[in-house]
Amino acid sequence: MSEININMTVNGQKIEASADPRTLLIHFLREDQNLTGPHIGCDTSHCGACTVDMNGMSVKACTVFVGQANGADIVTIEGIAQADGTLHALQEAFRQHHGLQCGFCTPGMITRAYRLLQENPSPTEEEIRYGISGNLCRCTGYQNIVKAIQVAAEELSVKEAAE
Amino acid sequence: MIPGSFEYHRPSSLADAVGLLSSLGDDALLVAGGHSLIPMMKFRMAVPEHLVDLQDVKSLKSISLDSGQISLGAMVTQAEIILSDELHVACPILREVSYQIADPQIRNLGTIGGNVANGDPGNDMPAIMQVLDATYILTGPDGEREIAAREFYESAFFTARQDNEILTTIRFAAPAAGHGSSYVKQKRKIGDYATAAAAVIVTMSGDTCASASIGLTNVADTPLWAENAASLLVGSSLDGETIKAAADAAKAITDPADDGRGPKDYRTHIAGIMVQRAIANAVDRAK
Numbered sequence: 315m316s317e318i319n320i321n322m323t324v325n326g327q328k329i330e331a332s333a334d335p336r337t338l339l340i341h342f343l344r345e346d347q348n349l350t351g352p353h354i355g356c357d358t359s360h361c362g363a364c365t366v367d368m369n370g371m372s373v374k375a376c377t378v379f380v381g382q383a384n385g386a387d388i389v390t391i392e393g394i395a396q397a398d399g400t401l402h403a404l405q406e407a408f409r410q411h412h413g414l415q416c417g418f419c420t421p422g423m424i425t426r427a428y429r430l431l432q433e434n435p436s437p438t439e440e441e442i443r444y445g446i447s448g449n450l451c452r453c454t455g456y457q458n459i460v461k462a463i464q465v466a467a468e469e470l471s472v473k474e475a476a477e
Numbered sequence: 478m479i480p481g482s483f484e485y486h487r488p489s490s491l492a493d494a495v496g497l498l499s500s501l502g503d504d505a506l507l508v509a510g511g512h513s514l515i516p517m518m519k520f521r522m523a524v525p526e527h528l529v530d531l532q533d534v535k536s537l538k539s540i541s542l543d544s545g546q547i548s549l550g551a552m553v554t555q556a557e558i559i560l561s562d563e564l565h566v567a568c569p570i571l572r573e574v575s576y577q578i579a580d581p582q583i584r585n586l587g588t589i590g591g592n593v594a595n596g597d598p599g600n601d602m603p604a605i606m607q608v609l610d611a612t613y614i615l616t617g618p619d620g621e622r623e624i625a626a627r628e629f630y631e632s633a634f635f636t637a638r639q640d641n642e643i644l645t646t647i648r649f650a651a652p653a654a655g656h657g658s659s660y661v662k663q664k665r666k667i668g669d670y671a672t673a674a675a676a677v678i679v680t681m682s683g684d685t686c687a688s689a690s691i692g693l694t695n696v697a698d699t700p701l702w703a704e705n706a707a708s709l710l711v712g713s714s715l716d717g718e719t720i721k722a723a724a725d726a727a728k729a730i731t732d733p734a735d736d737g738r739g740p741k742d743y744r745t746h747i748a749g750i751m752v753q754r755a756i757a758n759a760v761d762r763a764k
């Protein structure tokens with residue numbers, strides 16, 4: 315099968331590549347772009363470990379063909395901290411509040427929460443739980459994940475008010 | 478799991494998409510959000526040689542409300558349905574059902590057209606289209622044709638759509654002002670298809686039910702329009718006995734599979750409960 319040319323923006327950088335059309339976005343990011351932050355958990359669109367931001371929306375990269383993402387603007391967990399390494403408020407809050415144990419779900423969880431807080435900057439606990447309902451965690455019982463997102467939401471709104 | 482090989486096409490107009498489907502024949506499939514198709518391709522239940530991606534066909538992206546007629550372009554996503562306040566005011570069951578489909582990530586890509594064209598009895602939108610008496614508009618090489626949603630579903634994954642036709646628009650009259658509606662779905666977890674689900678729309682005239690429509694999801698190999706069950710409600714005061722009789726009439730037309738969601742009898746039983754709850758909600762919401 316003929317390869318297709320891929321042009322997309324990944325974490326702010328323009329990239330060009332060619333790929334077999336059957337390549338899933340998650341494999342393209344992990345294997346071709348060496349962005350191994352987004353994980354493959356279930357490979358069946360259930361767990362959310364592969365969540366990335368595509369054109370300002372959270373999507374499950376295990377269920378998107380690379381061609382469908384052609385031309386898109388993609389953000390992965392690697393693009394969420396600042397360039398100098400300063401962690402995003404969500405990353406900091408997950409660290410401070412034990413929002414992770416094994417860490418397998420964490421890149422997807424934070425990438426989803428990153429978009430959720432842009433869609434809804436001050437979510438209720440229920441809205442957070444519903445907003446991350448496409449992301450599964452086998453370790454934490456979610457309690458500290460929800461707490462970390464709440465703390466990050468407060469941090470970000472304080473920062474916003476100061477600006 | 479890596480799906481089989483295929484050639485990828487991304488036409489930018491409906492005419493080009495129809496042309497591609499006709500010239501590529503049986504070996505081509507359309508891809509909208511891909512959230513039913515890609516899982517099937519991973520399992521090799523679908524092995525297309527060509528995929529025709531509709532994302533650049535912008536004419537399929539519109540939501541329009543015009544003098545009581547609602548038209549939804551096939552590529553409108555479930556997330557876009559949730560976000561449309563205008564749609565919510567005119568036809569609130571659409572937001573209610575969308576929130577019960579899969580999870581936020583999947584709703585961002587999953588489209589209404591893919592959901593109704595797929596033909597999977599587990600999809601939730603087709604039952605809504607039964608109660609709304611929607612019309613599907615299909616475009617093929619010979620032009621456009623219309624077909625009622627109530628005539629569209631033949632059996633699991635078999636519909637009245639020809640391989641070379643594209644579903645472009647879903648059209649229906651907005652339910653009457655003051656109507657009440659509800660979609661009640663039992664599922665094992667977020668992101669699961671229904672064990673059984675019921676859609677109900679009613680209008681009331683004082684304490685009497687003036688009109689009613691009932692649809693069912695995932696309790697047969699097609700979505701069901703429970704015409705007899707609904708007719709029992711019309712003219713009644715929706716007392717407990719009548720609601721129970723309507724639920725029994727709805728149960729009588731079900732034929733669910735025995736599967737991980739439960740044995741047949743259980744799922745039929747749940748269908749009856751979903752109908753009763755959806756009627757109660759719809760009546761509460763009717764003015």
Ligand SMILES: Cc1cc2nc3c(=O)[nH]c(=O)nc-3n(C[C@H](O)[C@H](O)[C@H](O)COP(=O)(O)OP(=O)(O)OC[C@H]3O[C@@H](n4cnc5c(N)ncnc54)[C@H](O)[C@@H]3O)c2cc1C
Pocket residue numbers: 358359360506507508509510511512513514515516531551552577578579580583586587588589590591592594595599600601602638642643644645668669670671
């Ligand atoms: C984990 C998970 C859970 C889910 N849970 C639910 C659920 O609870 N309820 C529910 O309803 N759905 C559920 N879905 C399915 C989801 O809503 C799909 O997005 C939807 O069924 C199909 O829409 P799509 O745009 O993704 O279509 P695609 O997957 O792209 O296409 C589906 C089929 O329709 C055809 N098709 C697509 N568009 C058109 C068109 N315009 N004209 C003609 N044919 C077309 C395709 O060729 C394909 O055969 C779930 C999916 C996943 C992955």
Ligand code: FES
Pocket residue numbers: 353354355356357358359360361362363364365374375376377
């Ligand atoms: S790996 Fe994509 S949802 Fe689990």
Ligand code: FES
Pocket residue numbers: 413414415416417418419420450451452453454
């Ligand atoms: S921290 Fe282990 S899966 Fe979430």
